[in-house]
Amino acid sequence: MHLKWPEPSEFPTLCSDGVHIWAVPLGRVRASSTELKNALSPDERARADGFAVDRPRHVFEASRAALRSLLGHYLDLSPDAVPMAMDPNGKPRLAAGDLHFNVAHSGDLTLIAVTRGCEIGVDVELVRPVDRAHEIAARNFHVAEQAAIRAASAAELPAAFMRSWTRKEAVLKAVGVGLGYPLDAFETLTQVSDGGWVDLPARASHPAVRCWLQDVRPCDDYVAAVATLVLRRPPLGFTYSL
Numbered sequence: 001m002h003l004k005w006p007e008p009s010e011f012p013t014l015c016s017d018g019v020h021i022w023a024v025p026l027g028r029v030r031a032s033s034t035e036l037k038n039a040l041s042p043d044e045r046a047r048a049d050g051f052a053v054d055r056p057r058h059v060f061e062a063s064r065a066a067l068r069s070l071l072g073h074y075l076d077l078s079p080d081a082v083p084m085a086m087d088p089n090g091k092p093r094l095a096a097g098d099l100h101f102n103v104a105h106s107g108d109l110t111l112i113a114v115t116r117g118c119e120i121g122v123d124v125e126l127v128r129p130v131d132r133a134h135e136i137a138a139r140n141f142h143v144a145e146q147a148a149i150r151a152a153s154a155a156e157l158p159a160a161f162m163r164s165w166t167r168k169e170a171v172l173k174a175v176g177v178g179l180g181y182p183l184d185a186f187e188t189l190t191q192v193s194d195g196g197w198v199d200l201p202a203r204a205s206h207p208a209v210r211c212w213l214q215d216v217r218p219c220d221d222y223v224a225a226v227a228t229l230v231l232r233r234p235p236l237g238f239t240y241s242l
Helices: 032-037 042-049 053-074 133-140 142-151 157-175
Strands: 018-027 083-085 091-092 099-106 109-118 120-126 197-199 211-218 222-228 237-241
Touching: 018 053, 018 222, 032 053, 042 053, 053 091, 053 099, 053 109, 091 099, 099 157, 109 120, 109 222, 120 157, 133 142, 133 157, 142 157, 157 197, 157 211, 157 222
Parallel strands: 018 237, 099 120
Antiparallel strands: 018 109, 083 091, 099 109, 120 222, 197 211, 211 222
């Protein structure tokens, strides 16, 4: 995995309408499990100890340690002192303040997206073949997205499918409704794009809402997208090594 984003020598400043996305390469983690756990809260350490399989435990420890370390830089706090809480949907958030974040993981890569003043959602997927991709798209995607996937060549299909999926996930995570909201009820971008508005119609107890959606590409093997509830500048991508 060759990440395209730089590892800054000084921690960058996040402006009021900016978005930072941090790529954390899990295959390059040099910190020990003990060092990672030292960055976590007692509840998070207990959760890590509850994993029966090493790989999910490592992903959780490394991703959460990176999240706490990065948030600590923004807040000028030590990682274990970052005041995180869980919302009713199980999404971690800061207990106070205007800093918002979201986390996604696929393969050996975790992405952490941060902005100020509005909710944010991010998703990332390792590009890989998907069995019955056209069938899955026909059952779940908006008709415009289905058409874009049908138009993709065999070589382009894995990236086209995963790109549509990450866009859906990023929007739903920003809105906070999860996969219970019908995926075919709203249309995301259908081309590689610098950004655009996505409208979600009212559904059951959820009012109509719109998101600003942007594609990001941390490296050639992965596709990703980030969504915010208000217009934001193009994201700035960075690499963070543990």
